[in-house]
Every structure is written in C-alpha cells, then in structure tokens.
Amino acid sequence: MSTTTSPVATVAGVDVPTGHFIGGRRVDSARTFTTISPIDGAPLAEIARAGEEEVDLAVRAAHDAFPAWAALGPAGRAAHLHRLADLIDANVERLAAVECADMAMLLRSLRARVIARGALNYRNYADLAVAYEERDWRSKGTWNRVQRMPAGPAAVITPWNAPFMLSTWKTAPALAAGCTVVLKPAEWSPLSCSLLGELADEAGLPPGVLNVVQGIGEEAGAALVAHPLIRRVSFTGSTDTARHIGRAAADNVVPFTAELGGKNPFLVFADADLDAAAAKAAGQYDDAGQVCLSGTRLLVEESVLEPFLERFHAATDAHVLGDPRDDATTVSPLIHPDHLERVAGFVDRARASGQRVVRGGARTGGLFYAPTLIEPTDNDAEIVQNEVFGPVLTIQTFRDEDEAVALANSTRYGLSAIVYTSSLGRADRVGRAVRSGVAWVNTFLVRDLTAPFGGVGHSGIGREGGDHALDFYSDLKTLQILEGSVR
Template sequence: MPDRTTVAGVAVDTRHFIGGERTASAGTFTDVSPIDGTVLGEISRGTPEDITAAVAAAKDAFPGWAATPRAERARLLRAIADGVDKRLEELAAVETADNGALLRSHRRGVMPRVAHNFRFFAERSLALDHEEFATRGHTHHVSWDPAGPSALITPWNAPLMMESWKVAPALAAGNTAVLKPSEWSPLTASLLADIAAEAGLPAGVLNVVQGPGSEIGDALTSHPDIRRISFTGSVPTGRHIAASAAAHLTPLSLELGGKSPLLVFADADLDLAVDLAVEQYDNAGQVCLAATRLLVDERVAAEFTRRLTARAAALRQGDPRDDTTDVGPVVHPRQLARIDGFVRRALAAGARALVGGGPGTGLYYPPTLLTDVAQDAEIVREEVFGPVLTLQTFTDEDEAVRLADDTRFGLAATVATGDPERAARVSARLVAGTVWVNCFYVRDLRAPFGGSRQSGIGREGGTWSFDFHCDVKNTVTVTKNTGTATRNTVTAPKGRPAHG
C-alpha cells in the first residue's frame, strides 16, 4: 500500500500518526470523492491494536505535556494556527474533494476559523482565572488541572473545523489526544498531524487513528486510560459511546443531532426570513444546527412560501469547486439513500413537494421543500441531515412555541420577528442550546455551545471547554492564625453526621 496519495495536487499521508510517527495497518479502506466518484486514496484501516498504541503514546506524553507551562503550550498552538494559515489553500482544496462542501466556503470561512480556534484556546488558557474568595479565615483558590488523554471523535460534514474545535481546547488544557476522524472524510486530519509536527508539538501529544467507528470506536471510548471523550455525531452513536464510557465513569461531552425550528412571525422582515430559510440549504443541508422545520405565521405564510420557493428553485447545484455553485453533493451514497428514503416516505404519507422532492444525478440531491406535513410525521420528527426543509403554519405565539418545542431535540432555534419584546419572550421559552434572533450561525468561541434534551450532554466553548477537559480543583488554605487547625463544617441536625 502506498504511504501517500495526491489530492488536488496535495500530498496526503494515508497512514496513522501515533507517537510522532507514521504507522500503517495491514488493511485499508477506500476514500472516494462525492463530487465525481474519484478514488482519493487507500487509507490505513485502524485496528483496536492501533488504538491501544495511540492511547499508550498519549498516556506516555501526558506527564510532560501537562507539566509544560501554559505559555509554552499556547505558543505551540499559535504555531499550529500559523501552519494552517500557511497551508490554507491546500487544506481547502483537499477537504472540498473529500467531503464535497463548497471550496469558496472553505477558503473564506472554514479554514480561517480552524486557525482562529487554535489561537483562541491558546489565549483563553492563559486567561484562565477565578477570583479567590474567603471563608472565615480561609482562602479558596480554583485551578484547572489537566485530566489526561482525551478521545476526540469528529464527523464528516465539517472535518477540520470540528477537529480544531476539539483538539485545540484539549491541548490547551494540558491533555494529550487521540483523534478519530470520520472514515468518510479523513484526509485533513492527516494534514493536521503534519502541521502539528512541523509546529514542534511533542511526540504523542496528538495522535490520529483512521478507520470505521464500528471497528475501532469501542476500543477508544472504553479504554481505561482515556479520561475525557468528546464526540459529535448521531444520537444512536452517542448513546453507544455513553454506555461504553460508563464502565470507567469517563466524563464525556456529546454534541448530537438536531431538528431545529425557524419561527417566522407576521411582524418579521420577510426578505430576511427568506434569507434565513435559504441558508439552511448550506453544505447540502448537512449541518447539525440547520433549522429544517420552518414554522410560519399563517398570515404571512403564502407570501413567505412564494418568495422561498422562488429562491430555493434558483439555487445552483453542481461542482463545489466552482465559485458559482450554491449547493454541492451529499457526502456518501448511504447518506443520499437515507435522505431520499425520508422524502419518499413523506410524499407517500401525503406531503407535497414545493421544490425538489427526488434525487438528481450522482450524489446531488436538489434542495427540497415539503409542505402538508403533520406534526407527528417522521419527516418532522427525525433528523434528515440533507437539503430538505418542511413548512408548517401557526396561528399565534403560543402555538409557535408549542410546535417548536415539540421535539426530542434541542440543539438550536432561530426566530424572525420585528418585535424585540416578542424575541425575548419567545427565546426564553424555546428549549435549545443556542437561539438566534434575526440571524443564523453567528458563533463566538467565548459562548457556550451544546444541546438540550437528546441533542447532547454538556457545553464547550470559552471556559466551559476547560471545565470539561480539566479536573477543576478547589484548594482551601488557612489565611489567619487561629492557633489551631480549623475546618469548615455544616451543623447537622441531631442524630445525623455533619459533612465538612
């Protein structure tokens, strides 16, 4: 098996990266471009033994990395960011070939964001602080201690961005990492390993093992030396990982599926509301945060629908490397079949397609808008993860909120309204980790990110990432001379022990 493949003119190592060295497995899997079916390479197919070796490398590297001063860790993360900037065009071209997302988006937004993620968490680690507080002659000091090797498992829809979102805070916190990218889009994780090594990251601090999660996932998430697990993906896989982690009570952060609503009130700017709706077709709808359930006030529904169908029908679908393309392919034949299955079943159940409604050629699924759907319909309840939106109407604010919250998910919600008081009122009632008002996908790394209900467990971003990746410690010290050792106690009722 060749050690390298060339994609978009860029040499990519097809082997794992373990303990600072490239290692190959006996088996491989084929990586195929969703754009045109081109074989991109034969990639080393990881085994449980490869996972064991990667965790051992991370464990061996952990004491030295944890003891490395924050400033030096931050310097190395900044150097990784510089490496991303230097290779931005290469990273963008490889990732577009690998997962089919728009090249212009990778160039203008995604890859700069990757570099920003590393820089942000580098600086945030230096600013970690908590005000000391006193209790009757004692001082409390809060610190964030590195926890140990972290397992980082990332999806295929935004590979390098999600990898940086997980790798950067884990390393900034002083943890080492084993990164398992999706087998449907593994290439930029390999390039990230090269960039990290070139930046001077010590061997074993970042390890990358490729392969299907069904074959190597359990070996990683159930390993007793893994002290944190961060996963982004589906609800069923999240449940499986949680069960696997339970054996060793390994803390985990799960960002899972979504079925987010877009609420359009009668007082909304309809042009803006339509813009927000069209934006949900971004990345061929393969965005966990996408507001795929359009809930529209019945008083403006007809006009909103007229404008939206015209805009959706005008979207240009084609080669994502073309700057004029609006919607590229979906990532994999299995994903295409899944999307089409949802749509076919919805149409058979009485839904009506206002736009789209069936597959195109290859892996290109046209933007689709379905109406005449019931609240209990599968297409309304389950995550499709494709360019498929449903449109329902409501009569008043209470019904809008009821429909929006009538889901097992709670990742995000978007509200379009011209009334600030309504915006505040509705946002407070929505069950979601993030609510956008008259905007969409505005992210700031200082803010918490995560899902409610079955959309996930935990929050990351800002200090929340360090709260997760670290063992947060409180050290209590006597600050005045009392003559004897003292202890804070809680007076207990008679007959019951007090807990100090």
C-alpha cells in the same frame, strides 16, 4: 502494523499521508478502507484502518506524553498552539482543496472561513487558558483557591461534515487545557485530519501530544472510547452512536460530552422582514443541508404564508447544484451513496404516507438531491420529528406566539433555533421560551467562541466553547488553607 514511511496519496494536487499519526510518526495498518470523492465518486485514497492494536498504541503515546505536556503550563502550551494556528493560516489553500475533494463542501466557503476557523480555534483557546484567573475567596477561617488540573489523555471523535474545523474545535481546548489527544476522524472524510497531524508535527508539538487514528467507528472508535487510559471523551455525531459511546465512557467513569443532531425550528412572524427571512430560509440548503445547526422546520405565521413562500421559492430557484469547486455552485452533492439513500428514503416515506412534497423530492444525478420542501399532514410525521441531514425542509403554520413556541419545542431535539421578528419583546420572549442550545434572532451561524455551545434533549450532553470547554478537559480542585497557619 508498521512504522515505516507511510504511503502518500495525491489529492487535488496535495500529498496526503494515508497512515495514522501516532507518537509523532506515521503508522500503517494491515487493513485499509477507501475514501471516495462525493464530487464524482472517484476513489481518492486507501486509508490505514485501525483496530485495537493501533488504538492502544495511540492512547499509550498520549498517556506517555501527558505529564510533560501538562507541566508546560498554559503559556508554554500556547506557544505551540499559536505556531500551529500560523501554519493552518499558511496552508488554507492546501487544506481547502483536500477537504473539498473529500467531503464536497463548497471550496469558496472552505477558503474564506471554514479552514481559517481552525486557526482561530487554536489561538482562542490558547489565549483563554493563559488568561484564566483562579477563583480566590475566604470562608470559615480558610483561604480557598480553585485550580484547574489537566485531566489526561482525551478521545476526540469528529463527524464527516466540516471535519478539519470540527476537529480543531475539539482538540484546541483539550490541548490548551493540558490534555493530550487521540483524534479519530470520520471514515467518510479523513484526509484533512491527516494533514492536521502533519501541521502539528511541523509546529513542534511533542510526539504523542496529538495523535490521529483512522478507521471505522465500530472498530477504532469503539476501542478508543473504551480504553482504560482515556480520561475524557468528546464526540460529535448521531444520537444513536452517542448512546454506545456514553455507555463505554460510563464503564470507565469518564466524563463525556456530545454534540448531536438537530431538528431545528425556523420561526417567521408576521412582523418579520420577509425578504431577509425567506433568503435565510433558502440558505438552509447550503452544503446540501448537511449542517446540524440548520433550521429545517420552517414555522411561519399563517397570515404571511403566501408572501413568504413566494419569496422562498424565488430564493430557492436561484440555487445552483454543481461542482463545489465552481464559484457559481451553491448546493453541493451529498457526502456518500449511503447517505443519499438515507435522505431519499425519508422523502419517499413521507410521500408514501401522504405528506405533500411542495418542491423537489428527487435525485438529480450523482450524489445530488434537489432542494426539497414538504408540507406535513401532522406534527407527528416522521419527516417533522427525525433528523434528515440533507436538503429537506418542512413547512408548517402557526396562529400565535404560543402555538409557535409549542411547535418549536415539539421534537426530542434542541440544538438551535432561528427567529425572525421585528419586535424586541417577542425576540426576548420567544428566544427564552424555545428549548435549544442557541437561539438566533434575525441572523444565523454567528458564533462567539467564548459562548457555551451544545444541545438539550437528544441534541447533546454538556457544553463546548470558552471556559466551558476548558473546564471539561480539566479536573477542578479546591485548595483550602487554614488562615494564619502558613507564612
């Protein structure tokens, strides 16, 4: 391990440091791992691969920086976070180019909304923390006030899809609440998070406030969540990984929040606008289906199945698989050869077990997989019950509202739900009845950053968003003073 000038890789014309960002400086490791571009399979960079030593250095840097950062108060921290947000806005093109090369999300989406959402995250949480009003009340002869105390160093572990935005979604409330952070991005797409460290330094965040440690989950991630100086753990990823992280957090009695997978229902009732519903359903193939909130289980009232399918196939036929840097492309490649094998394996097993492949169901070259629709033989089929995280949807029918809700709630997941209906009464009834962290009616992916966000069941623990996130990164204390005893 060294702290000399870190190597730099040039990715999409942008210089990206490949070392960790710890205590305000670049730190290299004796070992590296390779990140490849899903676009063409070409190696992009050799990335420093952290072990316990580098993780310990980062956590101790966060621990040492914590008292001064916490003491700044919400307004002092907000000034730093607003500067960071401004720098993100000024670097959208660079960040989008790097992230497109590294994980193959559509470049136009990154430019138009995804990267800018990172800036919005920092501004939103900075302002929410400043606006927080401590709760005051009188009870049993005492005056009471609830106060937020910054919890301490936080471990933030983020997934490979939309890595920059999701890293800011978690680090923003942690930093605004007064925590310091060690961020561990996913090993399949670490490059834009390396640039986040650069921007934090440029924004003047004190050394050690935001640290970025790169590495393999079983090594760096495991060491990070088990470190005794970590006081909060926030994770987005798979349910299986969350089990391991939760055990480590429990050993140190550390609060843990997890946003996990989904097998989300997309319900279409006979009274719905079928053109809008079918277009939105076909849109679930965007980003090659690598979106945890996507509605992957199409549940359609049987009386409108045929007209819905006619519209759905027409909308899906309009998709263009191609280079995500091309504005004509609508479906990008999958992230990694291992993930392609996983997605293809689900479809191959479904076909072998008698499930009907209505369309797609094949690799199309490189890391591309054709948009696929499967009609299962029964609701217990693996393809219905387990998350695929690729361009694979299933379609089932229901006869009435009760059956629709029963099917919607029939998996172990509960992250999101999408409902298409023209009835306000049905929108309210079904919206209340589905078990999910969010339910959209006649729309999708509209987010209010102050609203609670998370899943139920195997889709997660805890809530992010607004004051829910700021409370998570705080220890709440009640100050209680006997009335008349002080002046």
